[in-house]
Amino acid sequence: MQAISVQQPWAFAIARGGKPVSNQPVPTAYRGPLLVHASMRVDLKACDSPLVQGAGWDPRDPLATIGAVIAVAELTGVCASAARGLGVCRCGPWADDDAYHWQLGDVRPLPRPIVALGRTDLWEPTATLVAEVRAMLAAAAVPRVL
Numbered sequence: 001m002q003a004i005s006v007q008q009p010w011a012f013a014i015a016r017g018g019k020p021v022s023n024q025p026v027p028t029a030y031r032g033p034l035l036v037h038a039s040m041r042v043d044l045k046a047c048d049s050p051l052v053q054g055a056g057w058d059p060r061d062p063l064a065t066i067g068a069v070i071a072v073a074e075l076t077g078v079c080a081s082a083a084r085g086l087g088v089c090r091c092g093p094w095a096d097d098d099a100y101h102w103q104l105g106d107v108r109p110l111p112r113p114i115v116a117l118g119r120t121d122l123w124e125p126t127a128t129l130v131a132e133v134r135a136m137l138a139a140a141a142v143p144r145v146l
């Protein structure tokens with residue numbers, strides 16, 4: 001398990017809004033489960049962008065928080081087309097012109113955020129944090145008895 005720290009509202013757009021790529025300055029060879037952590041900084045300009053608004057950005061949503069893990073995803077691939085100037089790719093409207101497109105699948109928003117310190121780039125979450133995320137997802141998956 002690895003983790004990435006992403007500024008809001010982009011982290012929210014991944015967790016709730018169907019944003020399938022994370023724009024990153026560097027590639028990675030890592031593939032597999034990835035915690036999506038909302039970093040302490042907010043990209044205020046982006047909050048008004050049509051893409052973010054269309055993704056349902058809501059500052060009152062618990063997953064709009066900062067300084068917490070808010071989702072789990074699968075890192076399935078990294079597209080280098082834009083970063084290497086190789087032209088158009090199929091990563092869609094969320095993909096920036098000058099970034100590596102980390103492709104995310106199977107995004108599972110957490111029922112509530114888990115406060116954690118992040119770092120830049122890819123980082124390894126503590127065993128305690130991973131256990132907390134897994135326990136929360138397992139509890140959320142149990143069907144409610146009516």
Ligand SMILES: [Zn+2]
Nearest residue numbers: 079089091101
């Ligand atoms: Zn791409």
